[in-house]
Amino acid sequence: MPAKNHLSRRRFLLQSGAFSALLGTEIVFHKYLPPGLLPVALAETNTIAGKDPGLVVLNDRPLNAETPAHLLDDKVTPASRLFVRNNGIPPEAPDSDNWTLTISGESVEQEKSWTIQQLKDNFKHYSYQLTIECGGNGRAEFNPPAKGNQWTTGAVGCPKWTGVRLKDVLQASGIKPDAVYIGYYGADKHLSGDPGKFPISRGVPIHKALEDEALIAWAMNDEPLPLLNGFPLRLVFGGWPASTSGKWLQKIAVRNQIHDGAKMTGTAYRVPCNPVAPGSTVDETQMCIIEAMPVKSLITFPKSGVSQALTEPMLVRGHAWAGDKKVTRMQLSIDFGQTWLNAPLSSPVNKNAWQHWQHKLRFPKPGYYEIWAKATDDTGVSQPMVLPGWNPKGYLNNATHRIAVQVI
Numbered sequence: 001m002p003a004k005n006h007l008s009r010r011r012f013l014l015q016s017g018a019f020s021a022l023l024g025t026e027i028v029f030h031k032y033l034p035p036g037l038l039p040v041a042l043a044e045t046n047t048i049a050g051k052d053p054g055l056v057v058l059n060d061r062p063l064n065a066e067t068p069a070h071l072l073d074d075k076v077t078p079a080s081r082l083f084v085r086n087n088g089i090p091p092e093a094p095d096s097d098n099w100t101l102t103i104s105g106e107s108v109e110q111e112k113s114w115t116i117q118q119l120k121d122n123f124k125h126y127s128y129q130l131t132i133e134c135g136g137n138g139r140a141e142f143n144p145p146a147k148g149n150q151w152t153t154g155a156v157g158c159p160k161w162t163g164v165r166l167k168d169v170l171q172a173s174g175i176k177p178d179a180v181y182i183g184y185y186g187a188d189k190h191l192s193g194d195p196g197k198f199p200i201s202r203g204v205p206i207h208k209a210l211e212d213e214a215l216i217a218w219a220m221n222d223e224p225l226p227l228l229n230g231f232p233l234r235l236v237f238g239g240w241p242a243s244t245s246g247k248w249l250q251k252i253a254v255r256n257q258i259h260d261g262a263k264m265t266g267t268a269y270r271v272p273c274n275p276v277a278p279g280s281t282v283d284e285t286q287m288c289i290i291e292a293m294p295v296k297s298l299i300t301f302p303k304s305g306v307s308q309a310l311t312e313p314m315l316v317r318g319h320a321w322a323g324d325k326k327v328t329r330m331q332l333s334i335d336f337g338q339t340w341l342n343a344p345l346s347s348p349v350n351k352n353a354w355q356h357w358q359h360k361l362r363f364p365k366p367g368y369y370e371i372w373a374k375a376t377d378d379t380g381v382s383q384p385m386v387l388p389g390w391n392p393k394g395y396l397n398n399a400t401h402r403i404a405v406q407v408i
């Protein structure tokens, strides 16, 4: 359902006079506020439990909210600043003590269920910082437009996750040699209310599932997962479309074929195998499943629109990531891409973690500038300056991030 519903609910609150309470202060000229007009302060904030008020709600049923770039400045994304992407209705109050994870499917020797305590007791714990990014991050810029949440740049984050290795748990159930894929099932409900339907059930090829960094996680930044991010248990596959990182995880099926759950088929999370003209209709047989995400970066400091004194150098910083690869070069431009400066770049703390870069910039004279940021991965592939290949669902937009600067 579109975001306007969300707004109309807020308008209702306004009519009932509750807005002053939400703002925490009196709206002095309340009687002159045109009916239906949202106080700016409220339009710019949200009231999602446990989330930073700066997250921007794109849809309220299901809930989808993204994080403005300047709120992603932390090296380790705080739970309060990790985006939320829901396809269905999350479980209301999951009972973590009695939660079970079942490993099943045609390619395991033996179906097995584990409580979270059993997972904690039977397997070694690992913590990794893993970047998760929605495959549709950046969708808003595609033209012709693609349906779906109009993510700008904020459906990405890199918290520290703790749990057990998926491979250890799979091996304890015995994986048959014909295993090719895993598929997850979560406890969220389909929007239709039909209990027979899953809102989403995706997965990854077995080689990704068996990597050291593929986790069944119960913690984010040493705290239990936030409910909206999958409490009490979720999968985390860093560097791949975050749609593979199943939340409210109840079951993993080890498959002897490519998993065919909800949103694995048709055009969902697929792009044309070969480039197509914008607006084309693409035959399903010509669509390929998205695997590792492409190289990308964000400027997280300063905030776009900042004023900068000409006499001072300006500190600019952010993160860069490249799916399963490493970022090897980070470049900045203040002249719309005519010339580029190399910015020092850190190594990732572990595979699939984003890297950090920073640089001090000087400007030749007062006026309007844009800072463009471009990352290059270890195979020499760089971010495109404008939009990458158009695709029907608007996935994989890794165009350079730009911010505006006023030099005075």
Ligand SMILES: Nc1nc2c(c(=O)[nH]1)N[C@H]1C(S)=C(S)[C@@H](COP(=O)(O)O)O[C@H]1N2
Binding pocket: 082, 083, 084, 085, 086, 087, 088, 132, 133, 134, 135, 185, 186, 187, 188, 199, 200, 228, 229, 230, 241, 242, 243, 244, 245, 246, 247, 248
């Ligand atoms: N069970 C379940 N898992 C899910 C989803 C969902 O709707 N239900 N959404 C997926 C998608 S599309 C994304 S981008 C990520 C978002 O993770 P986050 O909400 O923790 O940021 O979760 C994935 N896992």
Ligand SMILES: [Mo]
Binding pocket: 085, 133, 134, 135, 136, 241, 242, 243
């Ligand atoms: Mo997603």
